[in-house]
Amino acid sequence: MRKKSLLLSGSADELGEQLQESYDRIMESTRRWAEIISFDPDPQTGMTPKDIVWRKNKSTLYRYCSSNPIRRRTPVLILYALINKAYILDLTPGMSLVEHLVDAGFDVYMLEWGDFEWEDRHLTFADLVFDYIAHAVHKVCQFSRCDELSLVGYCMGGTMAAMYASLFKFPRIRNMIFLAAPFDFEDAGISSRWLKSGHFDADKIADTFELVPRDFIDYGVKLLNPVNNFWGTYTRLWKVIDEGMSVKSWKVLNKWVNDNTNFPGGAYRQWIRDMYQENLLVKGGINLRGQKVDLGDVESAILVLAGEKDHIVLPHQARAAVDCMGSQDKSYYEFPIGHGGLVFGGIAKNRVFPLISQWLGDRS
DSSP: OOOOOSSSSHHHHHHHHHHHHHHHHHHHHHHHHHHHHHHHHHHHOOSSOOOEEEEEEEEEEEEEOOOOOOOOOOOOOEEEESBGGGGGOOOOOTHHHHHHHHHHTOOEEEOOOOOOGGGTTTTHHIIIIIIIIHHHHHHHHHHHHEEEEEHHHHHHHHHHHHHHHHHHHHHHHEEEESOOOOOOOSOOOOHHHHHHHHHHOOOHHHHSSSSSSSHHHHHHHHHTTTIIIIIHHHHHHHHHHTTOOSHHHHHHHHHHHHHHOOEEEHHHHHIIIIIIIIIIHHHOOOOETEEEEOOOGOSSSSEEEEEOOOOOSSSSHHHHHHSSSSSSSEEEEEESOOOOGGGGSHHHIIIIIHHHHHHHTTTO
């Protein structure tokens, strides 16, 4: 890392030389900054070795490989949100929840949704829970030769995992981990002020778009914290370059942040109207194919993790799982980070990942 003096000192010639050096450094950092943004290829992500064990339409169920033997009998299935790519959970070697769990001896699977297109526009949470998650769970047990498993859900993936667990009793869900997963939408911060204003018509948006475009979702999420998302992202890159640090971490995270998917209109309608606007999940008002989703029916051991600075899923939205679910074994931890900090960064690697593997290990 470069060492920079905050004060200039010396003779006139020395001051001039120092000013020239500062100017040259600024220009070189700016040149490299522009070069990275404009021309650098996206880095590789999702590099933990894996096999495809099942497909449905565009979705893929992966089983991760390891040269080391599996030491934990209970397999782990990871579910992610519908609007981003799941490789945030396997971002890059050395910064990967998947890699950490595999190295800890777990049999790890992930259901990746794929890229939703026009023919997927009518998919609802009922379809995703009954036709995708339920089948993926059975495949995990089939390949792992067991009758129970653990579910790990990040963000919306955790919400869907809870819906599934409330409706299906076999195979048994032994453990559930929720990473920044929302359950109580009564007060969702800025999202509530926008979506409950009386002027946000989720039905009209879903009927107009049918397949809600990725850019529509992306800009909406980024506007929750516009200075940080539209300006801070690139000023952080310039600082990293100027201080002589590796830009790899910035590049892999920036790739994921801008790698979004379309949102099926059917599920979008339910997510905005039924969750954010009417808060039906904790009220017991969600019905999927005629079956009532009751979070009180979830009896698995649960671990709930939240970010103190998370503006997308506020801590109390995640913590509601502890109050709503019928589990006897419940744990809640909050960390001084934002939404992505549970799976990326120093706190994720040094505190969150070890907590997850220890908690699962004690119950697997």
